[in-house]
Amino acid sequence: PFTTEELLDYYTRLDFDYGVSIDHLIVAQTEEKKRFRYELTIQNAAEFISEHKKQKLPWTPIGAVQGWDPASYRDAAKQYVDMGYDYIALGGLVRTTTKGVLEILSEVRTVVPDDVKVHLFGVARPQALTRFSDDGANSVDSASVLRKAWLGSNLNYLTQEGWFSAIRVPQVTSFRAKRLVKDGVISLDKLQTLERGCLRGLRDYAASNDDTPSEALLDLLVEYDTLIAGERAKTRQKIERTLIHRPWQSCPCAICKDAGIEVAIFRGNNRNRRRGFHNTYVFHQIMQQVLNGELEEIPFLPPPPPPKEDTANTSENTKKAEKKKTKKVSKRATQKATKSTSKKKTKKDKDLPSKPKKKKTKKDDAVELVQMALFTPPQDTD
Template structure:
C-alpha cells in the first residue's frame, strides 16, 4: 500500500504562537572528509554495491548535518543552532527546542535526507548535470515525492536551493493555505518556484545582494538564514510575524545596517569629514540621508548616454605559454613582441573593458614604443584591440614641472597620427603642494587656455578624433566653473582631472556642482576613479565614463586583498616568492645563514602543497602547514633584524588570511577563463612573479567589469520598468 503524503495533520489556523519550521537546503561539494575513493553516481545506482562501498568508507561516516562544510551549510547550521537555543530556552516554548526547527538536505547521492542521517563521502552533484540528467536523476531519487511528504505538518518552510537543486522538486506540490514558503533563489530560478495554495515570498539573490551583505554569493543563503535567526532570537514573535506576513522579512532585511564602505570615502555606518582647502564654509559631515538625497535630485540630462569603463595601458602583458610547473617562459620568447594583453583571445575571448586609455608619458617612456605603434599601423593595431582608445598626455608624469612639456599642435598631430578615437587636451594637475594659492590659479588658467586652443585648432584643421576638454580645480565651485567654460567652448566630451586619490564623498560634492552645467549631449569622464559601489551616484550625476587600473594593480600592490570575487569579497593570495630570483628578503635569509637548498625545498613544498590541496589530495591543515613553514621565514625585515612580536603578529595574520582563502577556494568557483584554465587555475592565487600576479590582475579586472555590467543591466531594467 502506498503511503499517502498527507498522513501528518496540516496547520488549520491562521495565527500561530510559534510556527513549526522546516529548512530545505542542498549538499555542498566541500565535505568534512575527502578520501580519494568517495562514492560515485554508479555506486548509488546499485543497492548491493552501495552497501559494500559504504562499508569500505565506514571510518568516514557521520551525520549529514556535520558532513557538509560549504559556506552555505555552515552559516545555515549556525542559524539553526541560534533558533533552537532561543526557542528551546523560552519557558513558554520549552516543548520546542531542537524540534522547533527541522533541516532536510537534498543530496545528489542520497536524495532528500534529514540532518541526522549517517552518510559517507561521495562525489555527485546536480550542478554538473545537464537539465535532462537533473530531472532523470531527481526522479530516481524520488525527491519530488519525498519533498511532498516532508513539508506536511510544517507552518514556515525556508527553501535554500540553487537552480538545479530547485528543479529536482518539480514544483508545485500540494500545500495548505495556512503554510508559508520562503524561497531564497536567483533570478534564473524564479520560474521554477510555485508554492501552490501556500503564502509565498521569493527573495531573489544576486552578486549585488552578496555585496550588500558583505558575503560570498556561494554562502549568501545560509548567511541570510543566520541573520534571520539572530534577529528572531532578539525580537519576540518575529517568526510569527514572518509566518503571517512574509513581507515582514523583506522589511527586516532592508533595515539591516549596510556594511558597504565605498572605496576612499563613503561609509553608510560612519561619517567622514571633508577636506577641501576652503572647507570652512562647508558642511563637515555627509550622512547616509544626504547620500540617499543625491538619488532624489533630478537625474542628469545626459542620462541616455551609455556608460563606459576604460583601462589604462601600462604594458600589462603576460607570456601566453608560461610553464607554471617548471616556472619557465616560452621557448625563444621576446617579451615586447610575443607577450599578450588580457583582451587577446588566448587570455579572454572578449575584453573586460570598453576602451583603453593610453598616456603619452607612457608611450614616451620606452623610446621604441612610438615607432612600434606607427609600424603596426596605429594604436588600435598595436594594442590588437577592437574597442575605443582614448589618449591623454599623462599629467602625473610632469606634475613637478612649471608647465607641461608639450604644445597643442604637437599633441593634436600625435593623436591623429596614431589613430586615437579620443584625444584629451593638455592639462596641469592641481593637487598636493600644487594646490596652494598662487600655484593653483596658474595651473587652472593654463589648463583652460590649452583646452580652448585645443578645440579651436581641432576644428580649424579638421582632425577626426573626438576632442576631450579637461577640467581641473580645487573646490566644487572651481570645477563647476571650468566645466561651464568647456561647455561654452563647445566640448561634447569633458573629463574631470585630479580626483584619482580624492575621497568619494568629495567627488560627489564636485559632481553635484558640475552636473548643473551639463547638456544632453555632454559626456563626462572621471580620470582614475573606478569605485564600483559609487556608480549609482556617479551615474545619477552625469558621469558617462571612467578609467581605473586599480582592480588590475591591486593584484600585486595590495597587501591582503589581491584576489577579487563577484560578491565583492577579496582574499589574500599566498606568497611563495622565488628563491632563485633572490628578492631582498631572500638575500637577507641567505646572508643570515640559511642554506639555499633548504629554502628551495621549503619553496617547492609550499608550491606542491597548494596544488595538491586544489586537487583534493591533501587536507587544508596539511597544506596550510607547508605554506606557513616557508611564509614564516619571509618575515625577516630588510635590515635583517627580527622583531619577535611583529613576526608573531604577521604569522597570525597570514594564518587567518590563508585559511580563509583555502576554506572557500574562490578560484574554483570563478567562471573566468583564467581560473577555469587547468594550466593556470590555482596558480592565480599564488603571489609569485609577473605571469601569476598579472593574470590575477586580469581576473580582478574581469570581476570588476562583470560587476560594472551587472550594474548597467540593473539600471536599464529599472529604466524599462519606469517606462512601462
C-alpha cells in the same frame, strides 16, 4: 613632462580607444600656483583637441578638467564644450567627499549638455555609483582594486562573494630572498627546494578533488611565507581559506580560466598584475549589478548598520508602562520640589506669623485609626 604632440603619438601608436589631455593637479600643495595650473590645463586641452582634429586621429579625445570648487570646474567645463569636446573628465577629486563630488558634478552639468559625456577620475566608489549616474556622470574609474592585487596580505583576489588572500610564494630572486642568502640565514639550495615544494604542492592540490589542503602543504606554505615575509597574523588561516574555496575555479574571466590557481599565487610582477586585471573585471561586473539595481549589498564593503528601532511601532503595553513611569517620576519630582521649597523660607517668610495648627477633632482621630489599620503592615510575631 610630456608635450601634447608626444601624448597624441603615444595614444595613436598603442591603438588606444580614448586619450586624455595633459592636466596639472590642483591640491593644497600647489595652492599658490592654482590659477597658473588651471589655465595651463585649459590651454593643453585646447591644443590637444585642435591637433587631434587636424591629424584626424581615430580615437576619442577627452579633455581633462581641473579646479578647486564647483564654480571653477563649471567655468573650465564650459570652455571645453566650446572647444568641441564630446567627452570631458573631472580630475583632482580623489580626496573630495562624495557630497563634494556631487556638488561639482551638478554644477558642471548646468553648462555641459547631455550629449557631452562626463567622466570622474579616481572615484569609482561603489556606494555612490547610482548617485553619480543620476547626477550626470557617464563613467568613473579607480585603480584601487587593481593595486590591491599586490598590496597587503588580506585583500588580493576579488570575487562576487568578497576578498580572498593571495598565497605568497615569493621568487628566490626577490630582494628579501637574496638578502636571506647573503646574510647566511638559509642556503640558496634550501630556499629553492622550499620554493619548488610550495609551487608543486599548490598545483597538485588544484588538480585534485580534495576539499581541504593537507596539513603538510599548509606547513610548507607557512614556513616559506614566514621565512621571506616574517611573522604575520593568521597567515595559515588565510591560506587555508583561499585553498578551501578555490575561487579561481568558479571565475568566468579569461585570466582565471587560462591560468587557474596561478592567479591566486602572489609571486612575480606579471602574475600579480594579471590578478589585478581579474579584480578589475570582477569590479566591473559588480558595478553593473549595482547600477542595474541587482545588488543590494556590495561584498567587499561592510554591511550597512541595522535600522534604528521604530518607536512608533512600540507595543501598547510598553507605551502605557512608559506613560505610567513618566507620571510617577513627575509626581516624585513635584513632591520633592514642594518639600524643598517649604524648607527654604525667605527672610520675609520667617518674619510672618506662623499659621495656628488646626485642632484635631474626634472625626480626625477616627480617620487616622482607620488609615493605620488599613495601611500599616502586620508586625512579625515570635
